[in-house]
Amino acid sequence: MPAADPAPPLPARLSASVLGAGAATFLTLGVLQAIYGPAFPAFEARYGVSTAQVGVIASAHFIGSAAAPLLAGLLLTRLGLGRVVTGASLLLAAGVVLVAMSPTWPLALLGALLGGLGLGGVSGALNAAYAVAGTQAINFVNAVFGVGSMVAPLLLTFASRQAGDVAGGLPLAFATIAGLVGLSLVAAAAWGLPRLAHTAGDTAGAVDRGTLALFAALMLVYVGVEVGTGAWAAKTLAASGHTHPALVVSAYWGGLTVARVLTSLLGERVAPGRLVLGAALLTLVASALTALTTLAPLAYALVGLACGPIFPTALAWAARHLPARMVPFLLVGGSAGGILMPWLLGLGFTRLGPGAVPGLLAGAAGVLLLLVVLTLRRVGTGARAG
Incomplete structure (x- = not known):
């Protein structure tokens, strides 16, 4: 398409x-x-x-x-x-x-x-x-x-x-x-609440199932990365000898929140698709850096900053190409990722050791980046007209 x-x-x-x-x-x-x-x-x-x-x-x-x-x-x-x-x-x-x-x-x-x-x-x-x-x-x-x-x-x-x-x-x-x-x-x-205005997807007849599937898969993998990182970072760091893993996890969640605040101030200057692409690329790099013992604490904080804009901005991007009533269904995909990824990371930790967690997170971040690229090819960046 x-x-x-x-x-x-x-x-x-x-x-x-x-x-x-x-x-x-x-x-x-x-x-x-x-x-x-x-x-x-x-x-x-x-x-x-x-x-x-x-x-x-x-x-x-x-x-x-x-x-x-x-x-x-x-x-x-x-x-x-x-x-x-x-x-x-x-x-x-x-x-x-x-x-x-x-x-x-x-x-x-x-x-x-x-x-x-x-x-x-x-x-x-x-x-x-x-x-x-x-x-x-x-x-x-x-x-x-x-x-x-x-x-x-x-x-x-x-x-x-x-x-x-x-x-x-x-x-x-x-x-x-x-x-x-x-x-x-x-x-x-x-x-008052925001007006649930019609979007491009509301006037395009039947829902584009391919577009819906891509955004749902993107949300599934993203939430898996976000929740999986928060759930397993502390245990992985402790197993690697870091003395303050809880502080690192706090920095991770703090970075996530700070990134969303900054995006709320500046986000309209960049098309949603481009913003999600850049954030996904940075998430991949930061997730890979968590495998380096000396850089891991800083890398986890960077993962939080990178991940922060993805979830809300991807929903804004999806709302420009799907009916607004479809957005809640994307949240279900996200919930599935939040259930599956911590379980998979737990299996990796138990069977392969703590070193498997950064590799699995980087692999998931790579899949996320691929899904963002495929979505961009299908629907474009979601830039405003004129």
Whole structure:
């Protein structure tokens, strides 16, 4: 298929008030997404579950958040953005309250599943809307999501200190998240949400399945690289003799967030496809450098900076060539990558040793770069017209 560059112009940039509503919502989503891991000891103490069992609550949450974008994509054209976001937010709040108040472990698991479904629905719908709005807007809200992820452990620590023990902090932490959901709904009602405007893909008849498949594969591999790096960097560095692997992982996630902030400020100066191509190339180089023991800490931070713009910018790029309602389906592909890649890296680490992890990450980054090139050949860079 010949390149479709240049694409039709997109809607005007969002107002500060609408970006404020998005910031409130994505901050809440980031806090909830990141709180389960740090809360494992509190769940163990509160419900008397073992270390082997406690991880199930995070799995329940992620199953819900991975499945919900499919439903959000189907409902967007029928109910509209506002109704989908409101309904999913109420479901999210109900799940979080159930986790906060649950007297038993099975009910807490149900709450995590419901909260995950709500989070996935809100994320799927709003990522579609902000992707249509452009590179700067979607990088901004995803940067705020990253800030929320960094706030989550601090919230849990504060709640535990207020309650006087680890287990007692759970209700306060999750009740606070429920309150943030309420504030997000108030912000959306007061400031509004972005208009889910029609894109080029909405007027082109049937969905181009080849284009959809390429973007879905790109998201699958990218999220695999992002999550796999964050999950296995510390263990790989520790096995290689580095003394502060946790700090390196923090630098990795910090670099990811900083890159999205910078892209939210400057991203519209570069066509989405070109930006994703450059970031993917840098990700490949940085991932390969993690194999060098002396350079590994710096290389992991560089991987974070390189990866940062890819996820949101690729969604903005996809929204210029696919119907907006298809964007949530791409998130499902990303969730699959986040499940598969850490597992594959674990197999490599166990069977081949820690040195296999950088090689596998570099290989995945190479596949990512190839997918970006193939997508560029099919649809073009996504540059604005005129």
